[in-house]
Amino acid sequence: MPEMPEVETVRRTLTPLAVGKVIKKVDLWYPNIISSDHREFKNKLVGKKILAIDRYAKFLLIRLSEDLTIVSHLRMEGKYYLSLPATPKDKHDHVQFEFTDGTSLRYNDVRKFGRMQLVETGSEKIVTGIAKLGPEADSPEFTLDYFYAGLNKRHKNIKNVLLDQSLVSGLGNIYVDEVLWSSKIHPLSICNKIPKDKVAILRDEINHTIEEAIKYKGTTVHTYLDANGDTGHYQNRLKAYGHAGEKCRRCQSKLEKIKVSGRGTTFCPNCQVMYK
Structure with missing residues (x-):
């Protein structure tokens, strides 16, 4: 998508x-x-x-x-x-x-x-x-205080909440896997158990990843093309999505893939911390 x-x-x-x-x-x-x-x-x-x-x-x-x-x-x-x-x-x-x-x-x-x-x-x-929809990722409305307060009210896992668009909008399966990997947060972490300092890192990574992906004209892993018929280039910079079974670029552990509410989810079991 x-x-x-x-x-x-x-x-x-x-x-x-x-x-x-x-x-x-x-x-x-x-x-x-x-x-x-x-x-x-x-x-x-x-x-x-x-x-x-x-x-x-x-x-x-x-x-x-x-x-x-x-x-x-x-x-x-x-x-x-x-x-x-x-x-x-x-x-x-x-x-x-x-x-x-x-x-x-x-x-x-x-x-x-x-x-x-x-x-x-x-x-x-x-x-x-x-x-x-919630405020867009990388927008002035997407503040740390707003994000932390919203996560504090939610008892679901962080992967589902980032996908459902009601707290922050614009992220899909690809970028959720990426921002959770870069933030070192396990996708099954419960939202209101994630410490504020980690929420701040997650927010920064969301904003940075969106900026970088736009800079590289998006990610083509299946059929995405822009209006000129060109592919994106960010797929060459993905660290987690699409790399299940490969070594984590941080710790060299093997990346795993699980299903979270029916969505394929790739993460590092060693350096992505579970908060629950």
Whole structure:
């Protein structure tokens, strides 16, 4: 699944391809990608200009003229790419925005899990899934006091809490494994048992990892590509995720992989401390 660094990279690469263009027509080849009214989605977008592309956590916010926003979640394998309207449709192309300049923007999604919703600009944090999210990683709102207080109220394991997006948003399975490894915290540690000094280290590692992953244009371990069709580069810097059975780069112990609520989780049993 594209996580915050990947979605930010998509936003940055999509911006020069789409901003400033006017929508002439919308084709919905798989209407269920649209979670709002399908007919309204098609009709309201005609004649609208793409003004900007923003992001909140893992959501793209495509800003349009007349105070409209397309809230887009890529889920597991969603991709945008620039095309021409006459180009033969790929079997996994599900939405096409045809522009007045003769180009088109296509949404491609092998699993069809991605979703788009048309809302009034400014309402996205009220009427979409963004409403349930905590502050973004590496944002001014993600303070140590906030993070520690939130963990203190939770009796679940740290892996699940970092994945559920309600305390801090933007991290997925890849980056949770990475930040727990770099913080030396076992993924099954109980949140309210983790000392404040370790919480501070964890917060710093979350922020640093997100910054670094954005710098290296995200992580490609399966199918992720940016809007230019390029892979990310952070997969070459992963220390835990994808390295089960290999030696830990710190202590040379063998990295182990377990399931935590159905998610594969790689960690070092020697230097990642269990707090319980």
